Amino acid sequence: MQEIILNLENNAIYKNTTFCEPNLGKRGLYHTLSSINDIPLACNFLAFLDGKKDILDIAEILNLQGYELKDLVQKLLEFKLLECVN
Numbered sequence: 001m002q003e004i005i006l007n008l009e010n011n012a013i014y015k016n017t018t019f020c021e022p023n024l025g026k027r028g029l030y031h032t033l034s035s036i037n038d039i040p041l042a043c044n045f046l047a048f049l050d051g052k053k054d055i056l057d058i059a060e061i062l063n064l065q066g067y068e069l070k071d072l073v074q075k076l077l078e079f080k081l082l083e084c085v086n
Contacts, residue, residue, distance in 0.1 A: 006067035007056060013085040014073070015051030045072060051085045 041062070048058045055073070059066040076082045 003065060003067065006070075007059075007065060010067050010070045010073070011055045013051065013054045014049050014082045015085050016046055016049040017081055017083055041069075042072060042076070045069065046076070046081065049082055 044062055045058060048061060053061075055069055056066045059069055073082070077084075
């Protein structure tokens with residue numbers, strides 16, 4: 001029940017504010033040392049921000065719970081890399 005409430009509280013529709021991939025390394029959102037198969041969650045999340053899908057839709061695509069993206073959304077909002085549509 002708690003997970004359902006957390007998912008609903010954190011659900012919103014966002015869109016990406018950059019046209020290309022933003023420099024996530026200087027914002028501390030991208031690993032500087034990574035393997036070929038290690039794509040950070042921020043890159044995957046930003047790829048699905050189209051202004052139509054909500055957090056729950058994107059979390060389902062990424063095989064996560066919506067509330068697990070809360071901290072990432074807050075960081076991206078702080079750096080103005082996304083904006084809320086609704």
